[in-house]
Amino acid sequence: MQTTLILLKPDTIQRGLIGEIVARIERKWLKIVGLKMMQLNDAIINEHYDFLMSKPFFPMLKAYMQSAPVVALAVSGNDAVKTIRTLTGATNPAEALPGTIRWDYALTIDANIIHASDSPETAEKELKRFFKEWEICEFEKITDKVV
Ligand code: IDP
Numbered sequence: 741m742q743t744t745l746i747l748l749k750p751d752t753i754q755r756g757l758i759g760e761i762v763a764r765i766e767r768k769w770l771k772i773v774g775l776k777m778m779q780l781n782d783a784i785i786n787e788h789y790d791f792l793m794s795k796p797f798f799p800m801l802k803a804y805m806q807s808a809p810v811v812a813l814a815v816s817g818n819d820a821v822k823t824i825r826t827l828t829g830a831t832n833p834a835e836a837l838p839g840t841i842r843w844d845y846a847l848t849i850d851a852n853i854i855h856a857s858d859s860p861e862t863a864e865k866e867l868k869r870f871f872k873e874w875e876i877c878e879f880e881k882i883t884d885k886v887v
């Protein structure tokens with residue numbers, strides 16, 4: 741069982757898509773174990789996207805990520821990191837496979853709807869970045885018995 745981090749980015753909130761995207765995560769029978777809305781400050785964005793800081797688009801990315809709140813989710817399940825990355829689709833929505841979230845809802849790389857951890861190691865770091873220990877719930881979901 742793995743846990744991964746998802747951020748529903750500001751365009752998801754602006755477009756009223758929170759419910760639709762969360763429903764797709766639930767429909768996959770993944771288990772939501774943490775969920776909250778946050779307005780990201782400079783420090784958390786600089787840390788989260790430090791590997792992109794030297795890119796010319798970084799100021800635009802930062803402004804986008806601060807243009808409205810994000811919704812952070814901690815999601816558990818079998819192979820959750822890879823499963824959620826597959827559901828998310830390629831970074832550039834034009835290259836995302838049909839049926840993925842980025843294909844279905846996004847048109848440009850500048851506003852691509854969702855963030856998802858890219859490896860179990862990254863997920864561990866990112867979950868700590870966005871959630872306090874007590875904000876992650878431990879409980880048995882009825883589907884735990886059958887999936
Ligand atoms: P990922 O979100 O698919 O993991 P990363 O390469 O980790 O992709 O990039 C993080 C985020 O930075 C992307 O989701 C996107 O919002 C933004 N980004 C990446 N490359 C570009 C670009 O070339 N132009 C504008 N924004 C970009």
Ligand code: MG
Nearest residue numbers: 855856857858
């Ligand atoms: Mg990434």
